[in-house]
Amino acid sequence: MNKVTLSKILLVCTDFISFFFSLFIALFWLSYFNNSHVYFPVDQVNNYIIIHLVTSFMCIMWFGTRLRHYTYRKPFWFELKEIIRTLLIFFVIELSIIALSKVYLSRILWGLTWGMLFILVPLLRVYVKKGLIVLGWYKKNTVIIGTGKNVKEVYNALNSESYLGFDIRYFVVSDSIQKDNIDGVTIISATELDLFSFLDINNLDTQFILALDDEHALDFWLRYLATHKCRSVSVIPNMRGIPLYGTDMSFLFSHELLLLRIDNNLAKPSSRILKRMMDILGALGIIIVLFPLFVLLYFMIKSDGGDAIYSHPRVGRNGKEFKCLKFRSMVVNSKEVLEQLLATDSEAKAEWDKDFKLKNDPRITRVGRFIRRTSIDELPQLFNVLKGEMSLVGPRPIISDELERYKENVDYYLMVKPGMTGLWQVSGRNDVDYDTRVYFDAWYVKNWSVWNDIAILFKTIKAVCHRSGAY
Known part of the structure; x- marks a missing residue:
């Protein structure tokens, strides 16, 4: 079993642990009350554990099959939103199961359990992923293919999201660039006939990210990677200037057209x-x-x-x-101090004209x-x-x-x-x-x-x- 598969299993186990720890912490907390039997009568605790087990199993199945949290890598805030939204849904589902089964259950116990759950699921996931990244288990070799400008932009964006675990190994650049590396990452020319002879990585487990503006070049690389049995391929289309949040995507059958429905939230x-x-x-x-x-x-x-x-x-x-x-x-006479500084210091004046700010402001x-x-x-x-x-x-x-x-x-x-x-x-x-x-x-x-x-x-x-x- 490789490290990638182990990482997925650990993430699933982490979510199961979150569900059971939340219930355990709630029970432990309430056990300090003198009348603890009022909050969780012994004959009903087992019933609630079973209900909570069923809910946790359904929720984790949803995380894995519908949202693909254990197979796809998503930015932290995007994943957190999906976690909270999913937990809210199963919060209602568990309440419905309890109501239909007519199980007597303290609202305090149930509320504490789910209150802890909303904290534990994202918190444990973050720390487990960080630990796996440190161990190198969750890191994924990544190759960015595109123009010099695009690969640098994608590189900066991915580096700002360390939670994703992408380890940028190579840039494959389609245009001329006067460097052999960017921030220590090796640059390879896209004109090389046998690209994989230059890459000391397993193409089956590597993430390839295509950031190409030219449709012919994009089509070529998609075919090239497909023939080399590369399974993890992502495409970053040129969508600069287009609102992305809340955008709905659809396509026309048998046509290579992508329809994006732009949602102007602030107009509502x-x-x-x-x-x-x-x-x-x-x-x-x-x-x-x-x-x-x-x-x-x-x-x-x-x-x-x-x-x-x-x-x-x-x-x-x-x-x-x-x-x-x-x-x-600032000092009381800040206006006079600024006027004098700009009149006598050309560097300060240039900095002020550029940004309307001074890094070492004497005022x-x-x-x-x-x-x-x-x-x-x-x-x-x-x-x-x-x-x-x-x-x-x-x-x-x-x-x-x-x-x-x-x-x-x-x-x-x-x-x-x-x-x-x-x-x-x-x-x-x-x-x-x-x-x-x-x-x-x-x-x-x-x-x-x-x-x-x-x-x-x-x-x-x-x-x-x-x-x-x-x-």
Whole structure:
């Protein structure tokens, strides 16, 4: 039995363990109550174990056969969404089985069991996969075939998802490139007559990813890999600029045509109402929890004689300007300091003209440097969120002078409210160049969903804790 098969078996066993540990933890927790027999009468526990066993078996079968979680590799947030959605379905199924079988069962026991299950299934899966990747069992040799630009783009995308376990071994490039490797990965010319004589890998267990724009080249490689009995082949079509989230795919029988139904989520009134509800509840919750911190920072910043909170005009939805609030992180005479710096330092002026930011900004105070590093300076924007001027998640709020730099993507920016955090912040924050920021903002609007907002909020917590890319 090879390592790949063992990895699949271990993942299946991990999910079974999650189902039984959830029940065991719930029983163990309730056993500390004096009247524990009230929560799980002994004569009914065995019945519930059988019901839970049946539910777990059906759920894991669904994971394996319908969603293919044990055979296909999916990005973490995509797989997590499928896990939660599936568990919700079987949560209802188990409730129905209990109701139909007329088994007396404590709601506390049942609720604790499923509450733990929603935590254990994704958590154990993540750690088991990470362990298997470290051992080399879950790593899959991968070859990317395409143009120089495409293979680099695919390489960067796959590297950002270490959860997938793809081990990039070779680039097979169809155009001329003046390198023999990219980040240590060997480049092979696609003109080689016998490609597999150059690859020291087993083509049966290797993942081949085709990133080719030319349809004739794509057809050639599909035939070539098929004749060499390559079983794991993926194609990345050229879909730059097309919204992908929630897109439905279909094809016309006997025709090589792919139909994509684009779903503009933000055009739906229900989506906007849901997003607004998330903003209000989220902002109120954060303000209540962090109110003591607000008071402390207010007096610390105000100690130098200036205002603790300042406002700056930003462009909002439909081009309407609003006053964006922030804790003051700069000296009181910051405008004069900036003008003098730009007039005397050509490098600083070039950096400012490029990104409207300075990495070593002399205007920032000692307290200001800390609150910027941790993004605490943006907490007053919670009141912008409550007023409906901003959202918790959205494009980066910009000044009017930056609109022209968005070019054709400015339409996407003006469709939504700016956000306190966004895709740009969790993808490197200030380390990414301006064009990449624009790309992230446009991608977010085109692919908006509640799930993406939730993912970005969790990624923001990680980015702030690691202080990655902030200055």
